[in-house]
Amino acid sequence: MELTPQQVQEKLEKFVHGAEKVRELKDYLLTFRFLDNHEDWLKEELARHDEAIEEIGRIYQEEMVPLVQEMAAYLEEHKADFETLVEQAELEELESVASPEAFDDAVPAGL
Amino acid sequence: MVASGPERAESRVRLVFPPQWVPLNPHFSLSALTGHLRGVGIAVDPWDLNVAFYRRLFTPGYLDYSLARAQNTHEFLQARLTLGRVSGDRSREMGRLATRYFEIDKYLTTHREVWEQIRREIPDAVRVFDDRDRFYDPVHLVRAWVTLDKALELVSLPHHPSRLRLNDFSAPGLPLTVDGLVRFTGDAAENPFLAFLTSQVRPLLRGEPRLIGVSINSHSQLFGGLTLARLLRRYKTPRTHVTLGGNYFLRVRQTLLDRPIFLETFADSVLMGEGEASMTALFQALEAGRPLETVPNLVFSDENAGPRFTFPQKPVPLAERRLPDLDGLPLKDYFTPEIVLVTRASKGCSWQRCTFCDTDYGIQPDVRPVESVLAEVEHVRSRWGIENFEFIDESMDPAWLEEFSRRLQERGTTVHFFGNGRTEKAFTPERLEQMARAGLTMILWGIESGCERIMDLIQKGVDFHARLDILRAARQAGLWNFAFIFFGFPSETEEEALQTIRLIRDNRDIINAYGRSVFTLGKHSRIRGSARRLGLVDLIEDDQEFATTLSYRVTHGMSREEALRVADRCRLECAEAFGEPLWMLLRHREVIHLYLKEKGRGFMEGYRFPPEERQRLQELFEPTPPEQLGLGLLSSADSP
Numbered sequence A: 001m002e003l004t005p006q007q008v009q010e011k012l013e014k015f016v017h018g019a020e021k022v023r024e025l026k027d028y029l030l031t032f033r034f035l036d037n038h039e040d041w042l043k044e045e046l047a048r049h050d051e052a053i054e055e056i057g058r059i060y061q062e063e064m065v066p067l068v069q070e071m072a073a074y075l076e077e078h079k080a081d082f083e084t085l086v087e088q089a090e091l092e093e094l095e096s097v098a099s100p101e102a103f104d105d106a107v108p109a110g111l
Numbered sequence B: 001m002v003a004s005g006p007e008r009a010e011s012r013v014r015l016v017f018p019p020q021w022v023p024l025n026p027h028f029s030l031s032a033l034t035g036h037l038r039g040v041g042i043a044v045d046p047w048d049l050n051v052a053f054y055r056r057l058f059t060p061g062y063l064d065y066s067l068a069r070a071q072n073t074h075e076f077l078q079a080r081l082t083l084g085r086v087s088g089d090r091s092r093e094m095g096r097l098a099t100r101y102f103e104i105d106k107y108l109t110t111h112r113e114v115w116e117q118i119r120r121e122i123p124d125a126v127r128v129f130d131d132r133d134r135f136y137d138p139v140h141l142v143r144a145w146v147t148l149d150k151a152l153e154l155v156s157l158p159h160h161p162s163r164l165r166l167n168d169f170s171a172p173g174l175p176l177t178v179d180g181l182v183r184f185t186g187d188a189a190e191n192p193f194l195a196f197l198t199s200q201v202r203p204l205l206r207g208e209p210r211l212i213g214v215s216i217n218s219h220s221q222l223f224g225g226l227t228l229a230r231l232l233r234r235y236k237t238p239r240t241h242v243t244l245g246g247n248y249f250l251r252v253r254q255t256l257l258d259r260p261i262f263l264e265t266f267a268d269s270v271l272m273g274e275g276e277a278s279m280t281a282l283f284q285a286l287e288a289g290r291p292l293e294t295v296p297n298l299v300f301s302d303e304n305a306g307p308r309f310t311f312p313q314k315p316v317p318l319a320e321r322r323l324p325d326l327d328g329l330p331l332k333d334y335f336t337p338e339i340v341l342v343t344r345a346s347k348g349c350s351w352q353r354c355t356f357c358d359t360d361y362g363i364q365p366d367v368r369p370v371e372s373v374l375a376e377v378e379h380v381r382s383r384w385g386i387e388n389f390e391f392i393d394e395s396m397d398p399a400w401l402e403e404f405s406r407r408l409q410e411r412g413t414t415v416h417f418f419g420n421g422r423t424e425k426a427f428t429p430e431r432l433e434q435m436a437r438a439g440l441t442m443i444l445w446g447i448e449s450g451c452e453r454i455m456d457l458i459q460k461g462v463d464f465h466a467r468l469d470i471l472r473a474a475r476q477a478g479l480w481n482f483a484f485i486f487f488g489f490p491s492e493t494e495e496e497a498l499q500t501i502r503l504i505r506d507n508r509d510i511i512n513a514y515g516r517s518v519f520t521l522g523k524h525s526r527i528r529g530s531a532r533r534l535g536l537v538d539l540i541e542d543d544q545e546f547a548t549t550l551s552y553r554v555t556h557g558m559s560r561e562e563a564l565r566v567a568d569r570c571r572l573e574c575a576e577a578f579g580e581p582l583w584m585l586l587r588h589r590e591v592i593h594l595y596l597k598e599k600g601r602g603f604m605e606g607y608r609f610p611p612e613e614r615q616r617l618q619e620l621f622e623p624t625p626p627e628q629l630g631l632g633l634l635s636s637a638d639s640p
Helices: A005-035 A039-077 A079-098 B028-039 B049-057 B060-086 B092-108 B113-128 B138-159 B178-185 B194-205 B219-235 B253-258 B260-266 B275-288 B370-384 B398-411 B429-438 B452-458 B467-476 B494-506 B560-577 B582-586 B589-606 B611-620
Strands: B013-017 B044-048 B211-215 B241-245 B269-271 B298-302 B306-309 B340-343 B388-391 B416-421 B440-448 B480-487 B513-518 B537-541 B549-554
Touching: A005 A039, A005 B060, A005 B194, A039 A079, B013 B028, B013 B049, B028 B044, B028 B211, B028 B275, B028 B340, B044 B049, B049 B138, B049 B194, B049 B219, B060 B092, B060 B113, B060 B138, B092 B138, B113 B138, B138 B582, B138 B611, B178 B219, B178 B260, B194 B219, B211 B219, B211 B275, B219 B241, B219 B260, B241 B275, B253 B260, B253 B298, B253 B306, B260 B298, B260 B306, B269 B275, B340 B370, B340 B589, B370 B398, B388 B589, B398 B429, B416 B589, B429 B440, B429 B467, B440 B452, B440 B467, B440 B589, B467 B480, B480 B494, B480 B560, B480 B589, B494 B560, B513 B560, B582 B589
Parallel strands: B013 B044, B013 B211, B211 B241, B241 B269, B340 B388, B388 B416, B416 B440, B440 B480, B480 B513
Antiparallel strands: B269 B298, B298 B306, B537 B549
């Protein structure tokens, strides 16, 4: 399988989009902890609660897992290239840490 | 535990005080307006959602919620930052998300045990504020403060770098514009108030009250207050009218008129200035079906013409206002074992010439008769058992204070109080002694600067050389002298700022405590008009339409960053000179007052926090640096 950098980025964007939706749904589920004193409200929201859980499962299964599988297969095929890229990235990271202006633009290494 | 909830009685008006504000006592706006409206026959429920918010935050359950949110955010940010790396995104926004990721990561990996530690400690820390014996024991109180600090650091993590504290909420990088506020109030990822306030909307709207007033009095309340207003506007029925009020809006009135989206998003109307007359008129107009044009001091959206201001009307004179009413407020939930009730004997400043100041903007000066304040004090004392009062007058009149004190003593009324003062010669030794005998514990003096040239520019209107004599007399009368100082007035040099530090450091025998701040250029301050003419600044920018301050560039003297550094130097030098005194650990002026009342000035001056306990606290809450633990920083005194 061959992917252009543009295609890799598009797949990542799709993955991040799914991850953001999952985060929003998980955060929504957490708000149920605030409804402990409001029984009527809680009952009304329970249907949405179940829908949210189903939706999280669907996003994982249908959107995110296939992307991960696809990317994993791609990386397996290009293992050597990938290791070189990681080395370059680590080198860049070291240089950026050494720069006094790095703080604002810092991005964690190894991701 | 909290006052808000479905069990509350239904009323036609609900007054809501949203987060964020220091949850030490009921805010003046809530107790005063509730009293006035009830006094004119309107059924009103006060809802202090600020103290309810903090009570909820300081529970193991909320910490669990925050931990789960931090984990959700961490997981998402891993993916988001990877994408940023691949796409070469080096934007400021990416940098902000990266710092959030690292901050959360620290507490999910190397310092994970802190969550459990705080979860374990937090119930007992909260109980300290309900327990007189432990509250008045500095070891217990400081440990409780530090635990609450750490809890607030943890619950802020999912929203980093936005930060909740007991005395502030800050959202660095968020522009104070209408668009910025619209974005923030609807953004669950950024807004730490949204989940809690959403849970309060249904109880607040229960029974379709005719009018809900949301009170916003400060910058730190804007975020929670507008979040709540937006939720109310979204979920209410047409019968309920949501209005915003409070000191803040008068300062941004033109923005409300220029930006229709504000009213479309947040409220049906906004009340300008003091609320007693306008709120009454608004409720009566709604009940009678009269048009909003008939309500004074109101900004509302006209169907045809968009936002408009109705007409001005003078506020109700202080002498005609009803007594404050605390019924319905959760008095046991505030974070002191004894309420210090906020009141005022006057409004507006009698001097009105200090160039840096805008606290009296839009306020019509007025003074209450002594009899009226005495009646209030005695009513509050007999009805709710409250004996402690904080006068929030811009500056208290010495002659008025003397008469008040004399008559308090004549009646045999036992109360304890404190307030603000200017170092006027009318504060004679005899008067100060009279005040101290009647229960005055402390005066917060506007000292401002130790440099005569700066004091001349400020136009404080007091005798620069005689002011320490007044402090000496206050000290001899047994009072506690608290000095407000600030750095960075345009053109102030570092050497001039150091004179202020020396003034505090070298007069510790008569200056018991201080609160420091750094100059900000208020949109309505007197210096705004003259700063450029005097050659103090060469650039003034109104770049944030909803801010009450302006950006500026000085032509000479210290920059803002340099002033901040000097302010920090002041903290370090004075902490050493004062020998890390107790008052620095008590943090809030209300708490200093309570300690003065309960333990006396001698205890305050002589007490030293046990070094082994200090060490224990520092070790307990690693990795927070000691200077952020409040061990050596009077945080609430930092506000101007």
